[in-house]
Amino acid sequence: MTRRTANPTRPQGSAPRAGAGAAAWSAGSGGGGMRWRASGGCGSAPASSPPTSRRASSPRSKEDTACIFSIFRYGMKDGSAAMCTTKAMRFGDLPSWANELSMLIREAICVGDVSAATDAELTNEDEYSCPLPSELLWREPFFDQLIANRYKPGEGICAHVDLMRFDDGIAIISLESACVMQFSQAEPGGTARDILKQGDIESTKVPVHLSPGSLVLMSGDARYLWKHGINRKPGAQLWDGRELEQDYRTSVTMRKLLASPN
Numbered sequence: 001m002t003r004r005t006a007n008p009t010r011p012q013g014s015a016p017r018a019g020a021g022a023a024a025w026s027a028g029s030g031g032g033g034m035r036w037r038a039s040g041g042c043g044s045a046p047a048s049s050p051p052t053s054r055r056a057s058s059p060r061s062k063e064d065t066a067c068i069f070s071i072f073r074y075g076m077k078d079g080s081a082a083m084c085t086t087k088a089m090r091f092g093d094l095p096s097w098a099n100e101l102s103m104l105i106r107e108a109i110c111v112g113d114v115s116a117a118t119d120a121e122l123t124n125e126d127e128y129s130c131p132l133p134s135e136l137l138w139r140e141p142f143f144d145q146l147i148a149n150r151y152k153p154g155e156g157i158c159a160h161v162d163l164m165r166f167d168d169g170i171a172i173i174s175l176e177s178a179c180v181m182q183f184s185q186a187e188p189g190g191t192a193r194d195i196l197k198q199g200d201i202e203s204t205k206v207p208v209h210l211s212p213g214s215l216v217l218m219s220g221d222a223r224y225l226w227k228h229g230i231n232r233k234p235g236a237q238l239w240d241g242r243e244l245e246q247d248y249r250t251s252v253t254m255r256k257l258l259a260s261p262n
């Protein structure tokens with residue numbers, strides 16, 4: 001597998017948005033105190049109509065939608081104490097450790113040593129497609145909302161598109177238990193209810209293996225036109241013909257809220 005180094009430069013003006021992008025990385029360390037508000041429910045609600053400017057497209061391969069990169073492991077100094085609720089959301093200013101984490105994600109994208117299975121599609125050694133369009137990579141703040149999900153063995157998250165109140169460019173850090181995240185196509189133009197109903201319709205599915213410390217990046221079609229979900233019911237977590245061992249799993253999702261229309 002060829003290894004490449006991503007080196008996107010900070011843009012002077014705005015750059016056109018790239019198409020679909022979902023990538024799994026491993027990120028670096030963070031730490032510090034945090035204040036949490038617990039909430040229930042099954043992840044984010046499905047999206048309302050995706051923006052019409054975004055086209056549905058089939059991935060050329062599973063790696064087209066999800067590229068696996070290995071950089072370095074993520075570990076939170078006080079994570080175990082803070083992640084004891086099923087779901088914890090952080091509103092307002094992010095704590096310093098989360099800002100640090102945002103910067104580490106950006107750094108990983110910029111200077112990470114990348115080993116992407118999409119290499120098979122690339123002929124030029126220097127060619128590397130940054131998993132986030134530059135105007136998302138360099139926006140300020142990079143992220144201003146986070147949610148931590150703590151799953152027991154057997155618990156997962158139903159397939160959904162993240163709420164439209166969040167901007168494009170979403171990062172998920174996957175910790176502890178390895179899992180398979182499934183990407184499945186959401187119907188363009190569908191309402192939230194339609195998308196919910198489509199949950200049981202067999203559609204194109206792209207499984208992505210997340211080892212502990214992986215970072216998922218979603219943008220473009222992957223964020224708006226593909227649902228992501230994790231089925232951890234017994235027998236559902238299959239990878240390479242084997243069922244993954246399940247334990248507790250924690251994820252940290254980082255997003256940027258869009259400005260309120262009012």
Ligand SMILES: O=C(O)CCC(=O)C(=O)O
Pocket residue numbers: 043044147149157162172174228230250251253
């Ligand atoms: O636990 C995960 O990896 C997924 C979390 C997620 O999709 C969300 O918070 O919207």
Ligand SMILES: [Fe+2]
Pocket residue numbers: 043044160161162228
């Ligand atoms: Fe999500």
